[in-house]
Amino acid sequence: MMKKNTKNSIVGMAFFGPALVLLTIFLFLPMILTVIYSFTDYFALNPDNTHFVGFENFVNIFGDELFTTAFLNTVKFVVIIVPLQCLGALGLALLIHKVAYCKKYFKVAFFVPVVMSLAVVSTLWIQIYSPEGIINSILTAFGIEAQPFIYSAKQALPSIAIMSVWQGVGYQMIIFLGGLQAINPALYEAAEMDHASAWKKFKDITLPELKPLCVFVFITVTIGAFRMIVQPMVMTGGGPSSSTYTLVYDIYETGTVNWEIGLASAMAVVFVIFVVILTIVQNLLTKDKGEKK
Amino acid sequence: MKQIKYIAVGAIACVCFLTGCSKTPSPGEIAGYDNGEQYLSIWVHSIEDTPEGQAYRTSVESFNQKFDGVYFADIEFIPRNDNGGGYSDKVNASVLSNSLPDVLTVDGPNIAAYAANGIIQPLAELTEEERGIYLDSILEQGTYNNTLYALGAMESSVGLYYNKAILREAGIEIPPADDPWTFSEFLDILERLKPIMAEKNGYPIDMTFPVGESSIYYFAPFIWSNGGDLISEDGLTADGYFNSAQNVEVMNYFKSIVDNQYMSEAPISNLFESGRAAFKFDGAWEVNTIYTSYPDIELGVAPYIVSDNWDGGKYTPTGSWAFAASSEARDIQGATELVKWMSGVESGLELYEQTKSLPSTYAAYDQISIFTEDENYKALYEQLRDYGHPRPKTPVYPQVSTLFQQTLENVALSGMDAEQELNKSTERINAKLERYVRE
CATH class of the missing domain: 3.40.190.10 (Periplasmic binding protein-like II)
Known part of the structure; x- marks a missing residue:
């Protein structure tokens, strides 16, 4: 007779094994290879002629103007999108929570863009932002000059950010809405007995109760924003004048279009390290605040 | 460095195992591939269910008919997205695992990079007469370091x-x-x-x-x-x-x-x-x-x-997709035959029929009436014939x-x-x- 423990682990492995094999091949191995490649001059068209180059790729990356531009663009995008999307989601959730009629309608209406593919949404917004598109038609009707939006180096990034907020905000809204519905109504009733103002109720009940969700939304939106590639790829191709060229786009172009796998791997490693550090910092910051309260 | 390559090859082998990639089949395994025939694999950057894919399919079939008993060409369709991914990813992975086909399509401007990195090899010698059927721009596009590597079935302007x-x-x-x-x-x-x-x-x-x-x-x-x-x-x-x-x-x-x-x-x-x-x-x-x-x-x-x-x-x-023999083609004569056929007059006519793309041979233009009768098509053809210049040739x-x-x-x-x-x-x-x- 097999020991129960052994039998259990065999059964466990039978369930877990296939997933582990697939994860190893398609996730862990590529991750390890990426780290190894980042120290080589691996060129996709000539893999036999690959050498270890130490930290050369990393030195090159930090001296590369385009990488710096891509990095700054990504940071700019994150800085625009994170507050907009987090506050927007919270605002929408609060509104819907208060609305008495057509609650379902609003929920669906705000959530629909999330279900749509980003590529589709981007294509749609190319039309909306076009010189003779709906936004410019409205602007012209109000006597405001037509704007170039995604066709100008100054406006392209904010335009894409606004579109991205519109596309993504519904998802975070649903999360917040769930959080709002989970708050014990007794808390509000008690506050009302003390004649607390609406703002006080929001500040002292709603926000603290939603705090864990806020942290979650904050971090996921930030990481999601850092990964941006689809919107510029579809809408602007990284232009005009590299103003919407993002980090992930740079990694993609370097690796698949220019065939420089080694360099692209180094970029990916730098990107991951940066996002991990940022996430840790965010975690620490949000934790500290909570403890002080 | 070798170890890295082995790890990567191992990974690709695993993927191939999971997805069922296969190497050269033996005679009889594929309909039409008979004993005594030289097997030639060919990749094209297209989906089979498109007019372009159909044109390639027809050309390969007519090649197999023409060279029955000598060669058998087996076509594989590999979709390519707008950013050039898909097809080129597959080529890159195959370079790593030494599993390139005998003949593959290459976008005109990439011929230099593929040649410089040894992904494609020079075609077998063509006679003056054989070369003479192609537009200058096609020969010019396919030449790198004074050697002919590729021939296109279509041109563009x-x-x-x-x-x-x-x-x-x-x-x-x-x-x-x-x-x-x-x-x-x-x-x-x-x-x-x-x-x-x-x-x-x-x-x-x-x-x-x-x-x-x-x-x-x-x-x-x-x-x-x-x-x-x-x-x-x-x-x-x-x-x-x-x-x-x-x-x-x-x-x-x-x-x-x-x-x-x-x-x-x-x-x-x-x-x-x-x-x-x-x-x-x-x-x-x-x-x-x-x-x-x-x-x-x-x-x-x-x-x-x-x-x-x-x-x-x-x-x-000028410039468009062309056919070239990969560095792994062992029978370069056979591969060159296939390249010549796929880029030849008949294939060019077929591609024009299906996709309206400009042909690569003088004879094809002579046979399509629109290039003599329609002033706009005529102007484009003459511009291509007389003034066509390839894009920069560099790896x-x-x-x-x-x-x-x-x-x-x-x-x-x-x-x-x-x-x-x-x-x-x-x-x-x-x-x-x-x-x-x-x-």
Whole structure:
């Protein structure tokens, strides 16, 4: 007779094994290879002629103007999108929570863009932002000059950010809405007995109760924003004048279009390290605040 | 370094195991592959259920019929997305795992990179007669370091299209093909058209500098006709070429078109097609688009404009996908036969039938009546035949193409300094070329 423990682990492995094999091949191995490649001059068209180059790729990356531009663009995008999307989601959730009629309608209406593919949404917004598109038609009707939006180096990034907020905000809204519905109504009733103002109720009940969700939304939106590639790829191709060229786009172009796998791997490693550090910092910051309260 | 390769090959082997990739089959395994026949595998960058895919399928079938008992070609369709991924990823992975087919398709501008990195090998010697059937531009495109590597089944061209009604209204005559408008003459014409087009709520020319391959494809001719180039003859240095004084002039020329508002800074869709632009640069496919979808537009093809210093040399856009023998093809004679067949007259006719793409052989043009009867198709063909110039031949072509577009956009649209931008791009291209200069 097999020991129960052994039998259990065999059964466990039978369930877990296939997933582990697939994860190893398609996730862990590529991750390890990426780290190894980042120290080589691996060129996709000539893999036999690959050498270890130490930290050369990393030195090159930090001296590369385009990488710096891509990095700054990504940071700019994150800085625009994170507050907009987090506050927007919270605002929408609060509104819907208060609305008495057509609650379902609003929920669906705000959530629909999330279900749509980003590529589709981007294509749609190319039309909306076009010189003779709906936004410019409205602007012209109000006597405001037509704007170039995604066709100008100054406006392209904010335009894409606004579109991205519109596309993504519904998802975070649903999360917040769930959080709002989970708050014990007794808390509000008690506050009302003390004649607390609406703002006080929001500040002292709603926000603290939603705090864990806020942290979650904050971090996921930030990481999601850092990964941006689809919107510029579809809408602007990284232009005009590299103003919407993002980090992930740079990694993609370097690796698949220019065939420089080694360099692209180094970029990916730098990107991951940066996002991990940022996430840790965010975690620490949000934790500290909570403890002080 | 070897270990890394083994790990990667192992990974690919695992993937192949999971997805069921296979190597050379034996006779009888595939319908039509008989004993005594040489097996030739061929990859094309297309989906089978498209007109293009059907044309390739037909050509391979006729090859198998013609060479029954000698060769058997087995075609595999590998889809390619707009950004060039898919197909090229598959090629890259196969380079690593030594599983390239005998024959594969290569985009014209990539031939140099594939040849320089030993992915494709020179074709077996062609007789003068065999070479003679192809347009000069096709032979030129397929040649790297004076060796013929690839032959295309289709060519392409870009036309300077004009709206006949608008030019008639403005009283502008089209010059003959051997005496095109020069840059300065063209600026005068655009100036004359400006008030007329303003009335139509449009612009003299429908033009953009799009990201991707179009920009270098459409606008590098301005550089060539001005006596400039983008890269040295051997494709190994950009210094003195990409940043030459001639190229500074061309970049500033584009800027003057934008600054004078002869074109819209932001692209407006269907400007030319809706009759709100007098001119447009676009691929040869535009003729078919106008004929079928915008019959109200009176379409004409004007000779591609040239620099004021043009010496009569070749300068107009060309280039398309071509067939080449991979470095892993053991029977280069057989592979060359297949390349010749796939790029030959019959295949070119089939591709024209299915996709309306321009053929690559003189005989095919002679057999398609539209190239003698329709003035626009005729003009495009003659421009291609007499003035076709291949895109830069260099192993770092992707960077040259990207940087050309970026420089153009930075100078013309964002108003940056042309010389400075060209110098910056030159530095970048040279940095990428180090790998080839070092070896």
